Amino acid sequence: MMPEQRFDVLIQRFSASDFEPSADRAYSAQPFTELIKPAPTSINVLPLNVHSSREDALYVVCKRAIDICISLTAILILSPIILVTALAVKLYDGGPVLFSQVRVGKKGREFRCFKFRSMIVDAEAVRNTLIDKNEHADQRTFKIMNDPRITPPGRILRRFSVDELPQLINVLRGEMSIVGPRPPLPSEVALYSDYDFQRLAVKPGLTCIWQVSGRSKLAFPNQVKLDLEYIRRRSLKTDLAIILKTFPAVLNGDGAA
Numbered sequence: 001m002m003p004e005q006r007f008d009v010l011i012q013r014f015s016a017s018d019f020e021p022s023a024d025r026a027y028s029a030q031p032f033t034e035l036i037k038p039a040p041t042s043i044n045v046l047p048l049n050v051h052s053s054r055e056d057a058l059y060v061v062c063k064r065a066i067d068i069c070i071s072l073t074a075i076l077i078l079s080p081i082i083l084v085t086a087l088a089v090k091l092y093d094g095g096p097v098l099f100s101q102v103r104v105g106k107k108g109r110e111f112r113c114f115k116f117r118s119m120i121v122d123a124e125a126v127r128n129t130l131i132d133k134n135e136h137a138d139q140r141t142f143k144i145m146n147d148p149r150i151t152p153p154g155r156i157l158r159r160f161s162v163d164e165l166p167q168l169i170n171v172l173r174g175e176m177s178i179v180g181p182r183p184p185l186p187s188e189v190a191l192y193s194d195y196d197f198q199r200l201a202v203k204p205g206l207t208c209i210w211q212v213s214g215r216s217k218l219a220f221p222n223q224v225k226l227d228l229e230y231i232r233r234r235s236l237k238t239d240l241a242i243i244l245k246t247f248p249a250v251l252n253g254d255g256a257a
Contacts, residue, residue, distance in 0.1 A: 003108030003189050003200070062236055067178050070243075071171040078165060085116055085162055088153045095121040098166055103183035106203045111175040113183055114166035118154025119147070141188060141220045161250045167206055179239040180205025181227040199227040202234070212245040 075082070086097045099117040101124075102110050120126070126149055127142070150158065157163040170176040176183065183204035189197075209226040210218050218226075230238065 003104045003110065003186065059235065063177065063239065064174070066236070066239070067171050070178050071168040074165075075168050081162065082165055085157060085165070089117055089157075092151055092153050093121065102186060103204065104186055104189045104200060105175055105183055106200060108189070108197075108200055110186060111170070111183075113176075114169050116157055116163040116166060118151060118157045118163045119149040120151060123149040141184075141223070164206060171206065175203070177203040177205045179207055179230075179234075179242050181208050181230070182211070182223075196224055199224055199231070202231055207242060207246040209242060212242060212249045 089095075089097045096117055099115045099119070100112045101115070103113040105111050130144060130147075130149075131142075154163065167176060171178060180203050181199045184192075189200075209230045210223045213226060230242075
């Protein structure tokens with residue numbers, strides 16, 4: 001079953017009341033700043049309301065307008081870095097500058113996600129030989145801290161998240177947002193439980209809560225917990241807080257791989 005079809009099935013399975021958070025939950029009054037910390041090992045989060053059509057219309061319109069303004073401004077301001085990066089990637093091995101990969105977005109819709117190529121040309125083919133070296137406990141995410149596929153310039157790009165700048169194109173196209181859960185691979189989504197699948201209720205983003213809370217160091221269940229907390233609490237104020245916390249996280253290279 002395709003991710004988009006599976007999402008539709010989940011919506012039909014659950015009623016709206018099933019996703020209403022309980023007023024007596026301890027975290028219901030928890031300040032947002034507490035969410036910018038690594039999640040505890042014990043995961044206990046109520047299902048969220050995946051009926052995204054009920055989202056506040058003003059928030060959705062404003063968020064989209066902000067996405068467009070920020071992405072256009074960033075492309076203009078960062079154009080010298082973008083040009084230098086493209087030149088460095090090309091000169092290193094003569095391969096393509098950009099790397100595109102199918103990712104899963106809102107409601108399970110697939111789209112092509114763009115990055116500056118930070119790995120060897122045949123990195124996708126080599127990935128299958130490295131599965132046993134995955135540093136994450138389960139196969140829903142894949143990360144090798146010293147991935148042998150990454151090129152020398154690629155390590156610099158990844159450390160400071162420069163490789164993800166082309167995703168500003170995805171933001172302009174409306175496939176992604178500046179803030180939202182990171183977009184997973186279809187192979188990862190195939191391993192999702194119904195609980196995990198809830199993180200696809202909104203558009204994926206360039207940055208998210210767990211990226212400013214340890215980034216790739218966080219285990220997948222903790223990533224999901226923080227994603228669902230964000231979806232529940234999302235607002236323009238929340239988005240701004242995450243964006244502001246992204247800058248020091250990127251400059252420090254904290255948790256990048």
